[in-house]
Amino acid sequence: MDSLHLSPRLSAVASYVPENARLADIGSDHGYLPANLLINNKINFAVIGEVASGPLANARHELSRRGLLVKTILRLADGLSAIKPQDAIDTVVIAGMGGMLITTILNASLAKHNQYKTLILQPNTDEDAVRKWLIEHNYKIENESIVQEDKHFYEVIVATPGESQLTDDDVFFGPFLRLEKSSAFVLKWQKELSRIHLILDKLNQADKNKTPIFSEWENKYAKIQEEIS
Ligand code: SAM
Numbered sequence: 001m002d003s004l005h006l007s008p009r010l011s012a013v014a015s016y017v018p019e020n021a022r023l024a025d026i027g028s029d030h031g032y033l034p035a036n037l038l039i040n041n042k043i044n045f046a047v048i049g050e051v052a053s054g055p056l057a058n059a060r061h062e063l064s065r066r067g068l069l070v071k072t073i074l075r076l077a078d079g080l081s082a083i084k085p086q087d088a089i090d091t092v093v094i095a096g097m098g099g100m101l102i103t104t105i106l107n108a109s110l111a112k113h114n115q116y117k118t119l120i121l122q123p124n125t126d127e128d129a130v131r132k133w134l135i136e137h138n139y140k141i142e143n144e145s146i147v148q149e150d151k152h153f154y155e156v157i158v159a160t161p162g163e164s165q166l167t168d169d170d171v172f173f174g175p176f177l178r179l180e181k182s183s184a185f186v187l188k189w190q191k192e193l194s195r196i197h198l199i200l201d202k203l204n205q206a207d208k209n210k211t212p213i214f215s216e217w218e219n220k221y222a223k224i225q226e227e228i229s
Contacts, residue, residue, distance in 0.1 A: 003035035031059030049082025079105035099126030
């Protein structure tokens with residue numbers, strides 16, 4: 001992967017960035033996403049935020065070799081503190097991190113009462129926690145996709161300000177993903193069923209099939225099976 005050839009995961013993220021967005025890519029690392037969007041003239045300006053100096057240097061190198069430094073501001077900063085009011089950012093991407101870290105980053109900015117026009121979030125884990133955060137903080141899920149790369153499945157969640165009423169199953173599986181039921185969605189949850197099967201086997205072998213934890217896993221198994229059957 002490089003800025004001319006994004007991975008399927010980052011391509012999915014890029015596809016949701018509105019034309020001419022003023023973008024902040026938080027936790028950008030290599031900077032491939034903003035570089036790609038700038039190269040393709042989809043956007044004209046990006047803030048690149050990184051909490052670590054090594055990745056920020058990677059991003060600076062990538063933007064520099066593509067001649068794009070003039071269209072970007074790179075800041076060493078924790079989470080959304082990379083964004084300044086004068087940047088007039090309307091679209092925030094937080095991709096390639098655990099869902100809990102994404103919610104921590106979003107929570108840290110709550111005191112400033114910033115609401116962005118578009119959030120594009122790509123949690124690697126705990127996608128349900130991200131959806132829960134969004135609906136609890138007046139964001140409406142506008143779109144979702146799921147992408148497979150090798151053995152991994154990545155969900156992309158797009159949100160805009162607004163209210164939504166999601167069921168627990170919507171939060172767990174993703175309201176758009178469960179409607180679409182793509183092959184990647186089914187494969188992801190089949191993989192999860194196999195994992196839970198192993199856990200239940202181990203609990204059984206340890207004579208723990210009458211415990212609350214066994215029932216919890218059993219219920220989760222049944223819920224997933226019902227969803228994809
Ligand atoms: N966003 C890129 C992608 O999706 O390919 C890079 C993902 S990389 C696995 C995660 C990056 O997030 C790392 O470079 C890490 O330094 C950065 N990061 C982690 N916590 C952060 C925070 N609180 N604020 C800004 N960047 C953070």
